Amino acid sequence: MRRGGSLIAAIIMAIIGAITYFSSRSTNEVTGEVQHISIAPDQEIALGLQAFPEMSQEFGGEISNQAVDDYVEQVGQRIVAKSDAANGPYKYDFHVLADPQTINAFALPGGQVSITVGLLSKLHNEAELAGVLGHEIGHVVGRHGAEQLSKQRFAQTLVGAATIASYNPDRPSSTVQNAAIASAISQLVSLRFSRNDELEADALGVRLMGEAGYDVRGMHDLLVILEQQSQGGRTPEFFSTHPDPGNRLQRVDQLIAENPGKGTDVGADRFQANVLRYMR
Numbered sequence: 001m002r003r004g005g006s007l008i009a010a011i012i013m014a015i016i017g018a019i020t021y022f023s024s025r026s027t028n029e030v031t032g033e034v035q036h037i038s039i040a041p042d043q044e045i046a047l048g049l050q051a052f053p054e055m056s057q058e059f060g061g062e063i064s065n066q067a068v069d070d071y072v073e074q075v076g077q078r079i080v081a082k083s084d085a086a087n088g089p090y091k092y093d094f095h096v097l098a099d100p101q102t103i104n105a106f107a108l109p110g111g112q113v114s115i116t117v118g119l120l121s122k123l124h125n126e127a128e129l130a131g132v133l134g135h136e137i138g139h140v141v142g143r144h145g146a147e148q149l150s151k152q153r154f155a156q157t158l159v160g161a162a163t164i165a166s167y168n169p170d171r172p173s174s175t176v177q178n179a180a181i182a183s184a185i186s187q188l189v190s191l192r193f194s195r196n197d198e199l200e201a202d203a204l205g206v207r208l209m210g211e212a213g214y215d216v217r218g219m220h221d222l223l224v225i226l227e228q229q230s231q232g233g234r235t236p237e238f239f240s241t242h243p244d245p246g247n248r249l250q251r252v253d254q255l256i257a258e259n260p261g262k263g264t265d266v267g268a269d270r271f272q273a274n275v276l277r278y279m280r
């Protein structure tokens with residue numbers, strides 16, 4: 001009797017999980033892509049704000065040099081204000097994290113964007129920085145984090161259902177432990193994007209930085225820098241959170257050729273005055 005009852009409960013749970021996942025269809029306003037996302041934009045913003053302190057601590061916390069931090073914030077806000085990203089529901093903040101070794105940048109759902117000193121110090125101008133921030137804004141606009149979380153939620157529902165189906169009333173503690181679900185925050189901190197997400201973030205990055213007046217060749221130069229860094233034996237952390245689809249540079253060059261953009265701003269002097277003089 002008991003086993004039969006838990007099997008039915010498990011089947012109902014799996015069906016509800018599937019319906020929730022597949023019925024939460026929405027068309028992304030910026031990319032036009034149909035997505036399955038069971039998290040609303042205001043929840044994305046709240047989750048991102050909640051996860052940021054832990055994420056920030058992993059990379060040495062926020063930089064103490066306020067001038068550098070303000071400058072990166074300004075560049076990020078310029079891209080948002082002058083591009084299609086301004087039409088979305090997200091609230092952006094741009095942070096510089098103090099870790100000088102790790103070459104990385106990341107975006108949490110809802111608009112918290114960070115770059116490490118390790119990556120910032122490898123750049124030469126504002127257009128390359130706009131490439132980094134444009135790519136990360138692309139992950140936010142593309143809702144890639146929310147998409148991953150919705151998939152994980154669905155997978156957890158199935159795991160939960162399987163746990164209920166295999167529930168043994170004589171050994172309740174083992175299954176209770178198996179059913180423990182990791183918190184949304186720890187999921188965000190270990191978030192990995194897919195290769196397709198990377199290509200989409202690159203394409204959005206080129207588009208958004210171009211709309212904001214930057215020379216889109218900055219994205220090409222950024223990818224060359226990242227590739228050079230990975231030839232030094234130590235793969236930049238950037239490629240573990242942002243898997244390299246391999247043909248990324250080729251795809252970006254194609255996008256740049258197709259949309260040379262109106263932007264000509266490179267901002268080498270501003271980058272020198274606001275970042276490099278503190279770094280070297």
Ligand SMILES: [Zn+2]
Binds near residue numbers: 139193242
């Ligand atoms: Zn990425």
